[in-house]
Amino acid sequence: MGEIKYYTEEGLNALKEELNQLETTERLKVAQAIAEARDKGDLSENAEYDAAKEQQSLLEVRIQKLQALVANARIIDEDSLDNSKVLLFSSVKIINLTNQREFVYTIVPETEANLKEMKISVTSPIAKGLLGHQKGEEVEISIPAGKMKFKIEEITRK
Secondary structure, three states: OOOOEEEHHHHHHHHHHHHHHHHHHHHHHHHOOOHHHHOOOOOOOOOHHHHHHHHHHHHHHHHHHHHHHOOOEEOHHHOOOOOOOOOOEEEEEEEEEEOEEEEEEEOOHHHEEHHHOOOOOOOOHHHHHHHOOOEEEEEHHHHHHHHEEEEEEEEEEE
């Protein structure tokens, strides 16, 4: 059995949609590519056939991974989460104490991370450094560029 991961309803639906797309549309495309390559003759020297079989193998691996994720996924009830400390699905307003720049990040599962939308993965260095801390606390976080100090200004839910 795989590791249980938590998702928003929107995030889990996106995984299910991708899985459905791969199982239906993409499998059919790969099967057609294999059939077309097979029709071209000798399979021992057929690069198109080899490429199509490789594509099929990669597709099946991705499908298996998504099936495992969906099977072990749990939707988290964001309304029941504690707002007094930083947790998964917290929106956190922080201030970089070095340059006084303010950021608001939402901490989400890896599959929902999107830096353009200021959604950072729960496994990222900044999220790991913020988890469990409360409003008003100053935290020092190790990132690849060194250590940074932040102050937690606010913790909310979406």
